[in-house]
Amino acid sequence: MASMINSPETVQRLRDNLLETVDGLKEQLSRTESAMETVAKDWKDPQFQKYNEEFTEDKEKIPPLCNDIEDFEKEVLYPLQKIMEEYLDL
DSSP, X not given: OOOOOOSHHHHHHHHHHHHHHHHHHHHXXXXXXXXXXXXXXXXXXXXXXXXXXXXXXXXXXXXXXXXXXXXXXXXXXXXXXXXXXXXXXX
């Protein structure tokens, strides 16, 4: 059963978690890219080349996803949090 966010603190925690997730995705992508580049220097078999090409295609999807998450945090959740804070101050 879905639950409803009912406090500014809960929204803040969600915003923080989303931003931590974005940072984690970016960091993991950077580490994976570095590892792939290192391996690609020595490993020339066709299976690795195929995997590397697929990884290259997939890694292009991560930055737009991160941007979407950051936009949602900034454009939806932050304003929601502010509305809740104003409402609860009444």
